[in-house]
Amino acid sequence: MTPSANPSEEIALARAMAAMAPAGIRTGCRIIRRRDEVHLLPPEARSIPARQPAMRRASGAARWIAHRLLADAGFDGFALLRSPSGAPAWPGGMTGSLAHDDDMAVAAVAPVGRIVSLGIDVEPALPLPDDIFAIVSTAADRMGSADRRLAGRILFCAKEAVYKAAYPLDREVLGYEDIAVDLDAGRATTRMGRKVSLAYCVAPRVVVLAFVAG
Numbered sequence: 001m002t003p004s005a006n007p008s009e010e011i012a013l014a015r016a017m018a019a020m021a022p023a024g025i026r027t028g029c030r031i032i033r034r035r036d037e038v039h040l041l042p043p044e045a046r047s048i049p050a051r052q053p054a055m056r057r058a059s060g061a062a063r064w065i066a067h068r069l070l071a072d073a074g075f076d077g078f079a080l081l082r083s084p085s086g087a088p089a090w091p092g093g094m095t096g097s098l099a100h101d102d103d104m105a106v107a108a109v110a111p112v113g114r115i116v117s118l119g120i121d122v123e124p125a126l127p128l129p130d131d132i133f134a135i136v137s138t139a140a141d142r143m144g145s146a147d148r149r150l151a152g153r154i155l156f157c158a159k160e161a162v163y164k165a166a167y168p169l170d171r172e173v174l175g176y177e178d179i180a181v182d183l184d185a186g187r188a189t190t191r192m193g194r195k196v197s198l199a200y201c202v203a204p205r206v207v208v209l210a211f212v213a214g
């Protein structure tokens, strides 16, 4: 079960994400609150297929963050539509990524330049169940000095973040076996040969940022 988030965790996570994000990448987080679906702008709500109320709340919370990050970058009021692939459609000259677990939403944005694509994922800071680890990990993965208790969770989070960064560039659906992660090197490589850089934090939640350099 995911431990529910509290307001102090939101502040701590915002600080941890800002500390690990490379220069040029802006990040944010928000505890998913009751009625957060109201933060979906009407075109956004129409672009997101009917789903369970909890999923719409999570998408609303993630867009609440993205709207603020985009406004800071000069895109006030931009409607972040969900494209048919699921990837968000960022304004020209910007890239970014969204994620949510049961309780927390996160987002990251960057101007396109040194970075051409971003991926993010968030997970509770809990060990990954063994049966899921067996599906996610391959012999090519290197966990290096990562916290043993959380290594599987970080690996899972990293592969999801890498997928979100790589998909908009390569348009290839990847499985866990298609992504090799080297955590100490801060790098991952996909089946397509795409090189993706990684940064992560583990407290109070596991968040991985994946980014492709231009």
Ligand SMILES: CC(C)(COP(=O)(O)OP(=O)(O)OC[C@H]1O[C@@H](n2cnc3c(N)ncnc32)[C@H](O)[C@@H]1OP(=O)(O)O)[C@@H](O)C(=O)NCCC(=O)NCCS
Residues within 6 Å of the ligand: 058, 059, 060, 062, 082, 085, 086, 087, 088, 097, 098, 099, 100, 101, 121, 122, 159, 160, 163, 164, 165, 167, 168, 173, 174, 175, 176, 179
């Ligand atoms: C992208 C994907 C991994 C997201 O995982 P998830 O656990 O469902 O959800 P998360 O909270 O982590 O992320 C959701 C966000 O991902 C983003 N997203 C969805 N599809 C995406 C894609 N193809 N490319 C980039 N971002 C995408 C969306 O912004 C979405 O938020 P929204 O629904 O509020 O718009 C999943 O939807 C998917 O497409 N999986 C197929 C491939 C796969 O699972 N491979 C194994 C992992 S490598």
